[in-house]
Amino acid sequence: MEHMTNIIELKHITKTYEDGFSAVSDFNLEVKKGEFVTFLGPSGCGKTTTLRMIAGFDLPTEGEILLNGKPITELPPNKRPINTVFQRYALFPHMNIYENIAFGLRQKRTPENVIVKKVKKVLELVDLEGFEKRSIDTLSGGQQQRVAIARAVVNEPQILLLDEPLGALDLKMRKEMQLELKEMHKELGITFIYVTHDQEEALTMSDKIVVMAEGKMQQIGTPEDIYNEPANAFVADFIGDSNIFNGIMTGKLKARFCGGEFACVDDVEEGTHITAVVRPEDVILSAPDKGRIRGIVSSVIFKGMHYEITVESGKNEIVAQSVHSAAVGQHVGVHVDPDNIHIMIAEDHTNIFAAEINKNNELEYNGTVLDIPLTSIIKGSREEDGSLFDAAGSEIDRKKIRIKISIRPQDIELTDDQEEGLVQGYISNLIYKGDHYSYVIHTDLEQDFVVDDEYLWNMDDQVGLLMPVEKMVFTVKK
Amino acid sequence: MHRYMFSRKSLGIPYALFLVLFVMAPLLVLVYFAFTNGQGEFTLQNLTGFFTDPNTLGTLCYSFGIAAVTTGVCLLLAYPAAYILATSRLKAKSVIVLLFIMPMWINFSLRITALKEILTWLEGSLAYHPFLNTVLGMSYDFLPFMILPIYTTISKLDGALLEAARDLGAGELQAFLKVTLPLSLPGILSGVSMVFLPAMTNYVVLDMLYNSTYIMGSLIGSYFAAYNWHGGSMIALLLLGIVCLFTFMTRGIEEENTRGGALL
Structure with missing residues (x-):
């Protein structure tokens, strides 16, 4: 196996603003060379602030940032071998595409003949061959985004930071660019740190996802881990649709929530208060007497690939996805396979x-x-x-x-x-x-x-x- | 039946009237006088006369000199001030900007009179440095016109562009030279055009500061005072030509920098 080293480490990073607002608190992260890491969270969760501290635009109030083991916490952005793709591209409007891309190379006093070659090569990479002389405002949003990526990667940074780079593109373009970025990541071998609030984007592209909320890391793991084994109710709720219930362990591998007792696979001590998470696609609807709990269908929405069926059981609401429709008012039984019940120990018993x-x-x-x-x-x-x-x-x-x-x-x-x-x-x-x-x-x-x-x-x-x-x-x- | 014959287009009538009466007509009169002699015959003599008379050419050069130095002084003072104001995080920023602009609201003859008193006290007599005094007076008068457009363009500059420059390896100075300065060019041009041309003609400042040298404005005045409508009109027309030329040149640059937020 390839020897993996940490390219960047964030240690106890805290960012508190003058007005006392804490954007990021005690954030710890290790990123391995060549990884595609995504910071995922709702707006205001501190993901962009963290990225800006890695880039050098913001200084952390506490903590340390190490690049290849050396501290770079206070190094100005121009001294870091890190480049950023900005949310709204930030291309220089007074320069043509060639000059935009050459900007970083010129700062390093690269000879002009080398610049010409490098710009040509990177324009091929982003599929914009022959665009050198074009001005920025003749480009579409997607093309501008490609130029922004080219301008960053032409400097061969050790880390490429991408701050919601696809946020301004339409859905189709975004899907295309997601795949292209993923390809580019493989081809270049550069470490990517990507910021997004789009959970689907994060799941599609990343090797590792860092879920953030209110300035704190909620969970870090592979997309599969995050989806299948959410660490807490926030992550479960944020990643995909979820049914989240408060409940209690009633015996070995037995949990009660939502008014019924379910077998589960997580071995949690009896009597522990838990939060149970069930994905809507894992909710099985059956005849009323065949399920664990009974309920009445309260709404059915056709979603193209499936129906989203809401079942009311007592005071609880369960959302199910099914390829079969159901009638509103129909009595149904609800069942969930033990594998598909994710049990988390509830820290907060509120x-x-x-x-x-x-x-x-x-x-x-x-x-x-x-x-x-x-x-x-x-x-x-x-x-x-x-x-x-x-x-x-x-x-x-x-x-x-x-x-x-x-x-x-x-x-x-x-x-x-x-x-x-x-x-x-x-x-x-x-x-x-x-x-x-x-x-x-x-x-x-x-x-x-x-x-x-x-x-x-x-x-x-x-x-x-x-x-x-x-x-x-x-x-x-x- | 159309009870109301009044349409939206009718609202343009007063403006059209104004345009015809006070812009088009005087302009035509100006052109007519510039290219005719006292007998009402077509002639280019006013034009050739201007460029062959050493006195008028001298006045043109002197005006250019005054205007160029004034513009230079204003730019040197205004750019740093506007830059510092626009980039500072001061909460009272708008108040400070207001302080810079406020002199514009005080009658300018009052301000020049005050300046005259100060200069007399400093220099003993205004007669020793007429050129310097004129430049000082005009710079004092026109400074806000330079600060405001530059301040506007720099304030509107997208901060992400500077961050991008820094991110790509530029130091603070390089980022300023490569990004801020070129992108504030529309503001500079706007400011220059608002200072340079008035500085060529505003002879009131010279009069008040006892500078008896003619500039373009005083020249036109003197022609008209001597009932030489034709010569005066030609000079006015020539100045108009310079304005048009300058505006045309500025347009070209501004089109390249569509993001600029200059006033003109």
Whole structure:
């Protein structure tokens, strides 16, 4: 096997701006020579900032960047053997294509006859032979992108940085360029660091994907790893469509979530709170009595290659993909093969549940009206003549809005008096956590709540859950 | 039935009238006077006269000299100022830009009078350095016209271009010389055209600073004062020709730099 060395290493990189905003925090990464690494994440996740620190445009507030083992953290961009392909190309408008591509070589005082040869060769690489004399504004977006790539690779950098280079192209062009870039990467053998928010692009092109969110690395791995074994709920949600459920391990290789017990292949200790991820294509719909859980089809959308079928089971929603259609209102059984259930240990046990808005524009859960006006939940909204209006002044349709409530386990209290609780259920699991017990209450609405309580209750005790409104955190989803 | 005969086109009538009455007609009159003599006959004598008379040619050279030096001084002062302003991250940037422009809002004869007093105090008498004083007065007067277009072009410059230059191995100076400077050229040209041509004709500054040498503006004035409409018109026409030539040249450069955000 080929000896692989780290071409670039990022150690504890942190970037905090003057206003205290932390764009990247404690970011660690090792990239091997010749790898195609992609930073993937939603906008504002710090991926571009990280790239800019590698390029030298931004300096990290903490941490170190090593190139071939030598620190380059403070080296100005012109001294780094790294070149960048910019998001909006950044071609010099006052130079023709030849001059644009020759720019880097001229800085190195390359003799003109060498420049001519190199420019010709790199233009062949990007399929723009004979374009030397053309001016930039006669080129299409795709062609400009090729020139930008040529201008960077002609300098034979050790690392090529690409900042969402295909973002401005249309879908067809983007697909073409993805394959071409991949080819180019093989041909040139240069290390590529690629930034994108497009998960499909990342999965198609990369050897290694770094998933980022809120300035932190969420997961690093091959596209297969990231897709099949997401490290947490964020990654699962961001990469592809996913059904994500909170649940609990009920035995060896057995997990309960979504109101049913499923066999799984991840060996997690019994009683552990988990997050279960199931890809829609792995959800198998069957006759009502043949599945693990029962549900009713609530919507069917034709997607060309398949149908996207949403099934409601109790308070849970399961999205399935199937080549067979189903009828809305049909009773179905839902089953998932053990291989296709991905179990993650839930670090965060915060309970999340959905509340409804009733006719009087009050927040309601399980038939109880919560003592908090909607206007204080939906920012900038106001109530007039029994209707809700948003900040822009248009009426809010209560059916189109979903309010999620999250509450931490330690903020819920258990009570004997079931009717006093906001929701009722039985204790389905308990673990002693040293100074308190962690209970799982399976409610009558088929949801599992995690409650921390210092008093001992018994398994199968019927309890009510007291949830103070002031401890609830509300998020509005449209 | 068309109750309203008023169409959108009618809105252009006042402008068309204005154009005909105050632009086209005077221009035609100017051309007519420039190429006729006192008897109303066609002649090129006004033209040849201008280029053969050592006095008028001397005035042309002196005007050129004043204008060139003034433009040079303005450019040297304005470019760094505009560059620093445009590239700084100051929050109060617009306020500082305003400070540079504010003199334009104060009556210029007041400003020149103030300058005159200062110069008299410094030099003893204004008579010792008429050329220098004129250049100072004009530079003071025209500086904002140079700063503003340069500031605009540099502010509009895409920062990614500079980053690209740095990324491709250019140091800060190289990046400035190869990217910022050529791309701010439209602003420079715009500024030059707004300073150079007025500087050739603005004889009020000379008058106020007791510089009795003629420049083009004073020359035209003197012809008209002596009721020589024909000679004066020819000089005015020649200056107009220079403006057209300059604008034409600037256009060519600006077309190459479509990104430029110059004022003209």
